[in-house]
Amino acid sequence: xxxxxxxxxxxxxxxxxxxxxxxxxxxxxxGAANERSGTSSEGSGSSAEQLTGDLVGAxxxxxxxxxxxxxxxxxxxxxxxxxxxxxxxxxxxxEQFLAGATDFAGSDAALDDEELTEAAxxxxxxxxxxxxxxxxxxxxxxxxEGVDELNLAPATLAGIFTGxxxxxxxxxxxxxxxxxxLPDQAITPVHRADDSGTTTNFTDYLSQAAPEVxxxxxxxxxxxxxxxxxNQTSGVVAAxxxxxxxxxxxxxxxxxxxxxxxxxxxxxxxxxxxxAAATVVANxxxxxxxxxxxxxxxxxxxxxxxxxxxxxxxxxxxxxxxxDDQAKADAVEAFIGHVISEEGQQAAADAAGSSPITDxxxxxxxxxxxxxxxxx
Amino acid sequence: xxxxxxxxxPQSPDRPKRRRGDRIFAGSATGAGIFILVVLAGVAVFLVAxxxxxxxxxxxxxxxxxxxxxxxxxxxxxxxxxxxxxxxxATPLAVAIALFITNYAPRRLAAGLGYVIDxxxxxxxxxxxxxxxxxxxxxxxxxxxxAERNLGFIPLFAGPASATGRTxxxxxxxxxxxxxxxxxxxxxxxxxxxxxLHREAALALGATRWEMIRMAVLPYGKSGIIGxxxxxxxxxxxxxxxxxxxxxxxxxxxxxxxSNSNPSTxxxxxxxxxxxxxxxxxxxxxxxxxxxxxxxxxVNMLARWVVTxxxxxxxxx
Numbered sequence: 001x002x003x004x005x006x007x008x009x010x011x012x013x014x015x016x017x018x019x020x021x022x023x024x025x026x027x028x029x030x031g032a033a034n035e036r037s038g039t040s041s042e043g044s045g046s047s048a049e050q051l052t053g054d055l056v057g058a059x060x061x062x063x064x065x066x067x068x069x070x071x072x073x074x075x076x077x078x079x080x081x082x083x084x085x086x087x088x089x090x091x092x093x094x095e096q097f098l099a100g101a102t103d104f105a106g107s108d109a110a111l112d113d114e115e116l117t118e119a120a121x122x123x124x125x126x127x128x129x130x131x132x133x134x135x136x137x138x139x140x141x142x143x144x145e146g147v148d149e150l151n152l153a154p155a156t157l158a159g160i161f162t163g164x165x166x167x168x169x170x171x172x173x174x175x176x177x178x179x180x181x182l183p184d185q186a187i188t189p190v191h192r193a194d195d196s197g198t199t200t201n202f203t204d205y206l207s208q209a210a211p212e213v214x215x216x217x218x219x220x221x222x223x224x225x226x227x228x229x230x231n232q233t234s235g236v237v238a239a240x241x242x243x244x245x246x247x248x249x250x251x252x253x254x255x256x257x258x259x260x261x262x263x264x265x266x267x268x269x270x271x272x273x274x275x276a277a278a279t280v281v282a283n284x285x286x287x288x289x290x291x292x293x294x295x296x297x298x299x300x301x302x303x304x305x306x307x308x309x310x311x312x313x314x315x316x317x318x319x320x321x322x323x324d325d326q327a328k329a330d331a332v333e334a335f336i337g338h339v340i341s342e343e344g345q346q347a348a349a350d351a352a353g354s355s356p357i358t359d360x361x362x363x364x365x366x367x368x369x370x371x372x373x374x375x376x
Numbered sequence: 377x378x379x380x381x382x383x384x385x386p387q388s389p390d391r392p393k394r395r396r397g398d399r400i401f402a403g404s405a406t407g408a409g410i411f412i413l414v415v416l417a418g419v420a421v422f423l424v425a426x427x428x429x430x431x432x433x434x435x436x437x438x439x440x441x442x443x444x445x446x447x448x449x450x451x452x453x454x455x456x457x458x459x460x461x462x463x464x465x466a467t468p469l470a471v472a473i474a475l476f477i478t479n480y481a482p483r484r485l486a487a488g489l490g491y492v493i494d495x496x497x498x499x500x501x502x503x504x505x506x507x508x509x510x511x512x513x514x515x516x517x518x519x520x521x522x523a524e525r526n527l528g529f530i531p532l533f534a535g536p537a538s539a540t541g542r543t544x545x546x547x548x549x550x551x552x553x554x555x556x557x558x559x560x561x562x563x564x565x566x567x568x569x570x571x572x573l574h575r576e577a578a579l580a581l582g583a584t585r586w587e588m589i590r591m592a593v594l595p596y597g598k599s600g601i602i603g604x605x606x607x608x609x610x611x612x613x614x615x616x617x618x619x620x621x622x623x624x625x626x627x628x629x630x631x632x633x634x635s636n637s638n639p640s641t642x643x644x645x646x647x648x649x650x651x652x653x654x655x656x657x658x659x660x661x662x663x664x665x666x667x668x669x670x671x672x673x674x675v676n677m678l679a680r681w682v683v684t685x686x687x688x689x690x691x692x693x
Binding site: 061088089090091092094095186188190191193194195196197220221222225226227228229230231235238239242243244245246 | 439509510513514517536538539540541542620621624625626627628636637640648649651652653654655657
């Protein structure tokens with residue numbers, strides 16, 4: 001038994017492992033799955049038709065943990081589909097998808113106009129779908145002895161990260177934290193050293209919510225000189241943990257024991273929660289002038305609703321509305337169907353700490369998924 | 377091998393008969409020599425070809441928006457600065473270690489110590505990175521604060537001192553530890569070959585041990601020390617992961633060693649930016665790689681030149 005098993009290809013072994021994993025997940029998700037068996041979510045019920053073939057994706061490394069959970073769940077329902085996802089990075093994922101090397105892309109940014117033109121060549125007249133299926137709150141984390149709660153207005157936050165506010169006892173911070181005692185301690189703002197979707201979303205927030213303080217364009221590479229730089233999320237968290245008076249931004253699930261600042265939205269201070277993160281995405285307008293199945297959103301960072309937390313990372317699944325062959329179309333439809341299903345979103349939340357999308361967003365996404373077809 | 381005649385004496389003692397084994401060995405050795413040149417040329421051609429689009433691209437399209445030169449210059453500066461710090465710290469230390477092992481330590485201790493130093497070279501650079509970020513950097517924070525207060529008049533310590541310790545100086549120290557075994561291994565090797573007659577002669581003339589080292593060992597080993605230092609510099613220039621982890625790279629060109637705004641190094645910058653790069657950004661990164669290639673080549677040629685020049689003055693001849 002050992003011998004032949006060792007000779008199995010890597011993909012098969014991965015599939016076997018995922019199937020085993022998925023078994024455990026399925027047991028825990030059993031109740032929910034039973035209730036939903038009658039609904040439209042393809043790929044999650046055992047009654048769905050058995051698909052075969054390959055399904056290849058590449059892109060966002062932010063989605064990696066969630067993707068493993070989705071793969072496990074998907075392969076439980078569709079064990080015959082050979083699924084693989086290469087977390088090469090968002091840019092690489094979009095490039096490979098547009099070149100036709102992969103079936104779908106995971107990307108922390110929607111396609112830009114130039115890429116949309118290329119997408120017309122890749123996918124034909126019906127164009128691409130872009131679904132914001134992975135939403136994750138970005139927390140502002142800080143390390144300040146004796147301060148357990150911290151409130152920050154957008155302009156204050158922007159001031160800290162531009163280097164205009166350099167000390168924790170600055171009047172601007174005091175104004176946000178009435179009654180709190182803030183120490184005389186230099187601020188060390190920590191940002192990402194690598195090119196990152198988290199930085200793109202964070203700088204996009206700053207430029208929309210505090211345009212008068214933050215004058216740089218949103219960018220994946222930190223646009224300003226100065227401040228401390230950490231490699232990847234773990235590097236930022238390590239730097240904030242190490243430096244008293246340090247403040248940084250990282251995925252909410254990675255905050256650990258560090259303090260998490262509440263951000264002023266409208267007149268209230270809002271903490272990052274999965275619900276508030278999903279809500280802001282659901283209530284944001286889609287980018288105008290795009291295809292019917294293109295749900296790329298312009299996240300409303302300047303929101304004033306206290307139910308919404310505007311510093312979120314939105315990561316997309318990008319694929320063709322029309323595929324050349326039926327098996328591919330079915331596989332993509334089944335996979336994305338699983339991703340947006342309640343179980344899929346919950347599995348991602350458990351595995352990656354992401355924010356499950358709202359029911360409203362789900363029903364919109366379901367319409368798109370149903371539209372995925374094969375060319376006649 | 378053509379006839380079965382009895383063996384004759386060779387026609388000339390200068391021209392020994394070439395056997396098949398000799399020819400095969402000579403051929404494969406030549407082949408290996410050519411192969412390495414072909415590989416090197418291939419890498420150079422690849423770098424030039426792939427970086428060309430970034431060279432000819434309009435300035436505003438290159439990452440940073442100000443052209444290739446202004447993108448790469450701080451990186452070259454950072455690379456050289458980190459490497460020079462490493463070299464300045466590591467070389468005297470490595471020479472001292474090598475001298476201790478070859479001339480001072482009891483024989484048994486010397487062997488053990490030699491192994492331990494060599495072991496440093498076997499530790500993967502990411503482990504040095506972890507050590508740097510989690511152990512060394514926090515430990516240096518108080519020193520940086522002290523340096524800012526008391527040595528702030530020196531531009532190197534102008535501050536503001538980093539609160540996390542992830543500074544250019546920390547990166548240089550980590551690099552120094554990494555290149556220490558290379559320099560000390562080569563120095564040790566050279567020192568141990570210093571002619572015993574020279575050393576004994578020096579001692580016989582009444583020299584103390586230090587005078588003996590200064591007169592007989594160091595002049596003989598000079599080219600070895602320089603060669604080792606250049607090899608170490610080569611490693612320091614190309615070091616990627618440890619720097620990417622340890623250095624807080626967020627600033628332009630500065631000699632301030634203790635703040636959190638430091639220029640990145642070429643290799644670390646490539647490692648950090650490549651995963652999310654596409655198109656022209658990749659070309660730009662490869663162009664910076666080409667710059668590193670040229671620098672490394674120059675350093676190695678310089679080392680060759682220094683070593684051959686010094687050879688005339690060493691005790692070797």
